[in-house]
Each structure stands twice: as structure tokens, then as C-alpha cells.
Amino acid sequence: MASAIEVKNLTTGYRGHTALEDVSFSMPPGKFLGLLGPNGSGKSTLIKTLIGLLDPWEGDVRVLGETPRAVRRRVGYMPQAEDIDWTFPATVSEVVAMGLYRRAFGLSRFRRGSEEQDRIMAALKRLSVDHLADRQAGELSGGQQRRVLCARALVKDPDLFLLDEPTAGLDARSEEEMLDLLSELAADGASIVLCTHDIGCAYDRCDLTLFLNRNVMTYGPPAVTITEEMLNRTFEGHVLVMGSGGSRLALAPHDHHEHGDAHEDHEHSHHSHALHGHDEHGRV
Amino acid sequence: MEWFTDPWQHEFMQRALLAGALVALASSVVGAFVVIKGLAFLTDAVAHTSLAGAAIAFLAGGGSIAISLGAAGAAGVTAVAVSLLTRARLREDTAIGLLFAALFAFGVLLISRARNYTLELSSFLVGNILTVPTDDIIVMGVLSAVVVVVMAIFYREMLFVAYDPTMAAAAGVPVAIVQTGLMVLVSLAAVAAFRLVGVVMVMAMLVAPAATAALVVRRVPLIMLVGALFGVLAVVIGLYVSYHADVAAGPSIVVTSVLFFFMVFALSPRGIGSSLRRILAT
Numbered sequence: 001m002a003s004a005i006e007v008k009n010l011t012t013g014y015r016g017h018t019a020l021e022d023v024s025f026s027m028p029p030g031k032f033l034g035l036l037g038p039n040g041s042g043k044s045t046l047i048k049t050l051i052g053l054l055d056p057w058e059g060d061v062r063v064l065g066e067t068p069r070a071v072r073r074r075v076g077y078m079p080q081a082e083d084i085d086w087t088f089p090a091t092v093s094e095v096v097a098m099g100l101y102r103r104a105f106g107l108s109r110f111r112r113g114s115e116e117q118d119r120i121m122a123a124l125k126r127l128s129v130d131h132l133a134d135r136q137a138g139e140l141s142g143g144q145q146r147r148v149l150c151a152r153a154l155v156k157d158p159d160l161f162l163l164d165e166p167t168a169g170l171d172a173r174s175e176e177e178m179l180d181l182l183s184e185l186a187a188d189g190a191s192i193v194l195c196t197h198d199i200g201c202a203y204d205r206c207d208l209t210l211f212l213n214r215n216v217m218t219y220g221p222p223a224v225t226i227t228e229e230m231l232n233r234t235f236e237g238h239v240l241v242m243g244s245g246g247s248r249l250a251l252a253p254h255d256h257h258e259h260g261d262a263h264e265d266h267e268h269s270h271h272s273h274a275l276h277g278h279d280e281h282g283r284v
Numbered sequence: 285m286e287w288f289t290d291p292w293q294h295e296f297m298q299r300a301l302l303a304g305a306l307v308a309l310a311s312s313v314v315g316a317f318v319v320i321k322g323l324a325f326l327t328d329a330v331a332h333t334s335l336a337g338a339a340i341a342f343l344a345g346g347g348s349i350a351i352s353l354g355a356a357g358a359a360g361v362t363a364v365a366v367s368l369l370t371r372a373r374l375r376e377d378t379a380i381g382l383l384f385a386a387l388f389a390f391g392v393l394l395i396s397r398a399r400n401y402t403l404e405l406s407s408f409l410v411g412n413i414l415t416v417p418t419d420d421i422i423v424m425g426v427l428s429a430v431v432v433v434v435m436a437i438f439y440r441e442m443l444f445v446a447y448d449p450t451m452a453a454a455a456g457v458p459v460a461i462v463q464t465g466l467m468v469l470v471s472l473a474a475v476a477a478f479r480l481v482g483v484v485m486v487m488a489m490l491v492a493p494a495a496t497a498a499l500v501v502r503r504v505p506l507i508m509l510v511g512a513l514f515g516v517l518a519v520v521i522g523l524y525v526s527y528h529a530d531v532a533a534g535p536s537i538v539v540t541s542v543l544f545f546f547m548v549f550a551l552s553p554r555g556i557g558s559s560l561r562r563i564l565a566t
Contacts, residue, residue: 052454053453072454072456079448079450083450084447088446089320089502089503090504098447098448098451098452101440101444101457136502
């Protein structure tokens, strides 16, 4: 079976600004990969390249053995909740239906079978928000909105999931539930790429971690890659390492100007702190 | 009873009602997206700049159909030019403002060459709903049909792109084409409304009924449908007011339409009523 992701010497960016430089890595199928790095490190750029929104300037990108555009129907993508205009009048099932979008011509454009409705409900059920199907998505809590976006990503049963900060702003229980679901999907053979700032969660959950800062800082199983030295190099000192001894759990209280949700993230790091029960911490 | 039936004895009133209903339909179908995506300023600019195209066709001696085509052409140029200037990193409202002023002024300047300048200018500015010629009704019917059919076919794409352009692009929707397509539909509806109520009040036709509907219902297709009903109702009441009070018809329709909005706004759970209650409760 082909690699889930095969990136060779990728260089790309926006409007002449280079965001990724000479990035190479290969991800085997069925793995759970944590993509870590500070803001502006190119995480979102990499995701956008993998879903075919950005073309490589140099190098080559293969997703499930093909070009990103050729496999778009087998890839599920969950954007950051902050990227969505929640004032838009759309019901939860309308939002999830967008995940089933396919190009259609002629009369098949108007066919909206009961099968489609079943898949939408199944996806919502998987995230325990099926009772909200007819509600306005904008009226839901932040956690429920993230579940809806996640349902939209998995409604077409993709082979590869790309999730951008899916757990940011979730309470501890919702975060655990969402991560359990992702682990379940990986166990069923899907490949998962999780963009996150939560190094503790990457350590606990991921098979592989990739530290990104314009290029690949390190890549491998978390027990090998998550070291104080690597955190320091990747996050350039903006890191709080918590815990001691063998379990190196760390958090990055990054400055989140991009989306203006510094507050949310701040809370998030606190809750992770509580979650893993570490009480000692110091600035590295 | 005669008060209600009398106006419709006249053929010009029947024609005005038909024209108004056609325009209300097209306006609320695109108006739903105009209101949701905050495109009111762009819509107003498109309407005003259509004057330049209409003026060129008029001075060249063209009839109703040529004038509408000219207006649609100029409106389309505005929509495309705004999108190009914005891509060249000019702020969108700056780009709209510049084109709005320049092309509108150019339109007035052209019309000032006409022999009966004031008369022609006023028909372009405030419309001619009570004297609307058959050709214009045909043009409005065709424009409305195009708007409704195209929207029905590409509704999924329009909704997807309006809601989440990034994910739409990732799913293979040609986002730039769909966005431009929406602006073209807005231009067509604006041209239909322009012949009815004039460039100055086009925006009210496109914004007010859909904005009123958005207070009452919360799904895009329902906003279109309820908006069309509010629009037609405003046309009917506006025509009654115009007939009995002997005032201009276009402005009567527009004022009625905007009054509807504020009445519903005052009564709706999200409107003034709830704001007042909140203020009093504190």
C-alpha cells in the first residue's frame, strides 16, 4: 500500500513569501501523526498543500499515492473553527452536507437521496451531536461547532483526515472524546494528521510527531522526538515544559496573533495542565 | 371595496404589478446572499454604475432592450473591476467607492448631452414603473428567469462558497467562478430593478425584503422565498399608496419595503423589542 503522505523537497508559500522550505517526510498509512510547531511555522501551509489549495513551488507532494487534487474525495479536512463565519444562516445538517459535495452534471445535481441523509446523521451520531441536526450551527457552543466541523470532515469516510486544531477551546471531556474518535478511526485504517499546539496530547495520542518550523526539525515517534532540546529549538524558547523525569509533557503558550484567540489557548494550556496532573513547571 | 379593486382596472397598474413582482422575485433570490455576505455597498455601486451603460445605449438611440443590455454590461464591468482591483490589494470598499463615483458621474455626464436632460435623467434615477413599456417587462421577465434558474442549478455551490470558501476550494468547487457568478446575478437583478425604481433605489429592492425575511426565517432558501413575498407585498401596498395619494410609485414601494423591515425588526425576537427589554432589565 502506498504511503498516506509522501512529501519530497517541498518549498512553497504565499505571494512570494516562503512558508515552507525543503520539507521532506513520508507518512505510512493508518498512523496518527501530530504536526507541531509555533505560529507561522508553516503548519497551515503544509495542510493547504496537502489538500491541493496551494501548489508546490519546488518538490513533489503525493497523497495516498496521487496528486492532492486527484484524491480530494478521499481526504477529509477540518479547518480551525475561527475560520468559519458562524453568523451565516446554515443548519448543522446543511454544514455536514457540504462534506459530501461532489461535482455533478445534468439531473444528478438535484438528486439528494435518503442515503445522503443517512450518512449525515451517522456522522453526527458519531460525534454525539445528532440531536442538533436541525439547529442553526451558529447558535451552538464552541465545542459543539467543532464537533459539527469534524462530522463534516468524516461524513464521506475519507482515508486521510487533516485536522487543524480540532481540540482548541474544548473542555477536557470533549477533547478526550474527540481524540478517542480519531484514535478509533486510525485503528480502522484511516490516516490522521492532527495540527496541534498541545504537546502533551501529541505525546499521549500520536504514533508519530513532526516538528515543523519552515522545515522539518524532527520527525519520528513522540518518545524519541519530544525532548526539551527539540521543543526549545522548534519553539525558540516560548515553551513551558511541565512534568519531570521520564514523562516529558510540555505545553506551548504560543502567542496566537493569527486568530486572536490567545485567551482561549491560555485556558486550554491550563486545562491540559490539570488533565495530566503535573504541578511543577518552569520556563525552559 | 372599490378602494381596493379600483386601481387594478387600469392597464398601467396591472403592468406595474407584473413588473414589480418579477423584480421582487429576482431581487430576493440574490438579496438573500447580499444580506448574508454583506454585499450591500457593492450592490449599490453596481446599480449606480449601470447608469453609464444605459446612457451610452440611450444616446446611441437604442430602445428598452439595448438600454438594459448597456446597463447590464456596465454593471458587469463594475463587478469584474472590483474583483480585479481587490486582488491587486486595494481595499474592497476603496475600489467600490472609486468605481461607483467615477462611472455614476460618467453616466450623468453622458445624459447631460440629451435634449430633454432632466426628464431622461429622472426616469433613470427614480424609474418608470407606471409607464413601463412591454419591452421592459419582457426584459425583466427574462432577467428574473435567468437569475432564478441559475441560482436553482448552482445553489449548492453558491451556499458552499459563501459559507466556507477554503473548504469549497478543497472540495473542488471553482470558487472564483462561483463568486463572480454571484456578482453577475446581482448585476442582472440590479438591472431589472433599475428599470423599475431607478438606480438610486435599486439597493432597497435587493436589500430590504431579504433583510426582513432574514429576521423571520433562518434558512437561505426560505429567506429567498419569504423575501419574495415581502417584496411583492411591498409592491402591492406601494402601488395602492401611489394610486390613492397620487405620489410617485417607485419611492412608495421602496418606503413600504423599508417600513416592513423596521416593523418586523421591532417585533422579532432578535430586533429592537428584545434590545429594549434587555436595556430595561438592567
